[in-house]
Amino acid sequence: xxxxxxxxxxxxxxxxxxxxxxxxxxxxxxxxxxxxxxxxxxxxxxxxxxxxxxxxxxxxxxxxxxxxxxxxxxxxxxxxxxxxxxxxxxxxxxxxxxxxxxxxxxxxxxxxxxxxxxxxxxxxxxxxxxxx
Amino acid sequence: xxxxxxxxxxxxxxxxxxxxxxxxxxxxxxxxxxxxxxxxxxxxxxxxxxxxxxxxxxxxxxxxxxxxxxxxxxxxxxxxxxxxxxxxxxxxxxxxxxxxxxxxxxxxxxxxxxxxxxxxxxxxxxxxxxxx
Numbered sequence: 269x270x271x272x273x274x275x276x277x278x279x280x281x282x283x284x285x286x287x288x289x290x291x292x293x294x295x296x297x298x299x300x301x302x303x304x305x306x307x308x309x310x311x312x313x314x315x316x317x318x319x320x321x322x323x324x325x326x327x328x329x330x331x332x333x334x335x336x337x338x339x340x341x342x343x344x345x346x347x348x349x350x351x352x353x354x355x356x357x358x359x360x361x362x363x364x365x366x367x368x369x370x371x372x373x374x375x376x377x378x379x380x381x382x383x384x385x386x387x388x389x390x391x392x393x394x395x396x397x398x399x400x
Numbered sequence: 401x402x403x404x405x406x407x408x409x410x411x412x413x414x415x416x417x418x419x420x421x422x423x424x425x426x427x428x429x430x431x432x433x434x435x436x437x438x439x440x441x442x443x444x445x446x447x448x449x450x451x452x453x454x455x456x457x458x459x460x461x462x463x464x465x466x467x468x469x470x471x472x473x474x475x476x477x478x479x480x481x482x483x484x485x486x487x488x489x490x491x492x493x494x495x496x497x498x499x500x501x502x503x504x505x506x507x508x509x510x511x512x513x514x515x516x517x518x519x520x521x522x523x524x525x526x527x528x529x530x531x532x
Contacts, residue, residue: 272440272441302526306483307482308481309404339517346529348511348529349440350438350439350525350526350527353437353525355487355527379480379511381487381513395480395482395485395486395487397478
């Protein structure tokens with residue numbers, strides 16, 4: 269199977285799970301054990317660094333997000349594949365119960381660039397506006 | 401200067417030129433001599449390969465595009481920076497005078513992921529839907 273075909277398969281399954289709100293299942297099923305998330309910067313008020321590595325640590329981060337974030341609505345764009353990478357757009361309306369934005373309903377919009385290696389997602393790199 | 405700050409500077413200038421329709425100037429000014437474009441696939445009817453390398457070759461490709469494409473409208477999204485990369489969304493309405501879509505006015509939408517090295521753009525990788 270070509271890189272692009274293998275990436276497409278992972279991207280489709282990832283999209284299917286995320287569209288159904290099953291973000292943790294997507295991570296559990298499709299992430300490599302040493303997968304990493306690369307944020308733009310360290311979030312103010314967050315216990316997490318810019319780069320978080322390892323599926324167990326990423327699942328803990330997700331658990332923390334689930335515990336402290338109410339998701340009012342979410343939208344996931346179709347994955348766009350180029351070779352070993354795919355790009356997905358996410359839009360959400362959320363209210364966090366912790367941190368500097370606690371209690372404020374706010375829109376989130378980001379693009380996530382996923383890299384696939386050996387049939388698993390090895391990296392997610394996030395792109396979003398940091399302007400106020 | 402941090403990677404992110406250097407990338408932000410290039411991204412802002414690139415955005416400024418592209419928003420003014422000066423795509424060739426952006427390439428001339430900001431691309432490394434050995435910069436490369438990585439498309440999703442070889443375009444049907446195009447003389448170009450999936451990967452085109454070298455600024456002179458990229459400028460020739462752009463010249464060919466300019467000669468054979470009428471751009472009716474274009475929109476460029478704000479660049480989103482993460483470390484040494486930035487992501488930009490492009491939307492256009494075009495009519496090509498050559499190739500399988502010749503004479504048909506059509507929308508184009510793509511995201512381009514740029515990598516910056518030593519203060520110049522070293523790679524552009526494109527993401528777009530290949531579905532009909």
